[in-house]
Amino acid sequence: MLSRGRPGAFLAGLAFMLPGFVLMFTLSWFYITYGLHSPLFQAVFLGMQPAVAALIVRAVHRIGGHALHTDRWLWGIALLAGVAQLLGANFLIILLVAGFMYTLAQRGKTQWTLRVGFVFIAWLVVMAAGLIPLLTPQTTPASSITSTGSASPMDLLLSGLRAGLLTFGGAYTAIPFLQHDAVQIGGWLTNAQFLDGLALSGLLPAPLIIFSTFIGYLGGGPLGAIAITLGIFTPAFAFTMIGHDYVERLVENTAVHAFLDGVTAGVVGLIAATALGILSETLIGIHAWVIFALGLLTLFQSKAKWTIAVVILSAGVYGLIFLR
Numbered sequence: 001m002l003s004r005g006r007p008g009a010f011l012a013g014l015a016f017m018l019p020g021f022v023l024m025f026t027l028s029w030f031y032i033t034y035g036l037h038s039p040l041f042q043a044v045f046l047g048m049q050p051a052v053a054a055l056i057v058r059a060v061h062r063i064g065g066h067a068l069h070t071d072r073w074l075w076g077i078a079l080l081a082g083v084a085q086l087l088g089a090n091f092l093i094i095l096l097v098a099g100f101m102y103t104l105a106q107r108g109k110t111q112w113t114l115r116v117g118f119v120f121i122a123w124l125v126v127m128a129a130g131l132i133p134l135l136t137p138q139t140t141p142a143s144s145i146t147s148t149g150s151a152s153p154m155d156l157l158l159s160g161l162r163a164g165l166l167t168f169g170g171a172y173t174a175i176p177f178l179q180h181d182a183v184q185i186g187g188w189l190t191n192a193q194f195l196d197g198l199a200l201s202g203l204l205p206a207p208l209i210i211f212s213t214f215i216g217y218l219g220g221g222p223l224g225a226i227a228i229t230l231g232i233f234t235p236a237f238a239f240t241m242i243g244h245d246y247v248e249r250l251v252e253n254t255a256v257h258a259f260l261d262g263v264t265a266g267v268v269g270l271i272a273a274t275a276l277g278i279l280s281e282t283l284i285g286i287h288a289w290v291i292f293a294l295g296l297l298t299l300f301q302s303k304a305k306w307t308i309a310v311v312i313l314s315a316g317v318y319g320l321i322f323l324r
Helices: 005-033 039-068 072-086 091-106 110-128 153-165 171-185 191-203 208-241 244-251 254-282 286-301 307-322
Strands: none
Touching: 005 191, 005 208, 039 072, 039 171, 039 191, 039 254, 039 286, 039 307, 072 091, 072 110, 072 254, 091 110, 091 171, 091 254, 153 171, 153 208, 171 191, 171 208, 171 254, 191 208, 191 254, 191 307, 208 244, 254 286, 286 307
């Protein structure tokens, strides 16, 4: 954008995401054609899933340490958002409340911040009691999902747009939004398949967010893969190519900073809650715990560029040897 204007921005962005898209598109086809029905590949993916769970836990720690700092308000907001996510509250409401609370806190309006928090907690309690079930999204049990290709291209495009617009702090922050749409609400794939997509993405020389292509392929076939990928990347392109000057001015607005910091804290809580759900379904048996523990230790100890790929590949080999 800075060197060649909008054409330069478009071409650079396209070159950034297109190789990863082609690779993930191909792997998604291979997964459906061979992976779902092969005991060999199933063992590999079964080994990879606890490693991906370790990846998500490491991401929560890294993003949380960067986003929450030592601010007690941000930690409290993240905790509240995580509890709200576990209780099934709509994530858009969670993020709006998180941003609003921290904005009030930064302006020194402590009493109002606490009041908003208490009202939100009361709403969660009432919702958890089932008194307002219409505000709780209906979920599809993972065990009931038996097929792929059940989502329309428009559903997948909108899901991608939502995730792309709400990705604060990196690709990992898109995980709760896509998992919410694909597994909990849409039932396009299971949690295990969702983790398989993350594992494949971690192996590719591409941005991690490209796992959305896998979700789209399983949810709606080739056209679905294109639709969700287009949705995911459109906000990033638009912010740069259309709103560049406005975003530059927005960066200097301290009030907006406070709101976005609150939203980011809320996202950390959402990822943590999503991680807990994934862990409860993934860490079953001694082998899963061994893979998870070794993967998490490696991810904390090493900062090498290829650490993620090595952890996932090693977990796949472990699964091939011990889980067949």
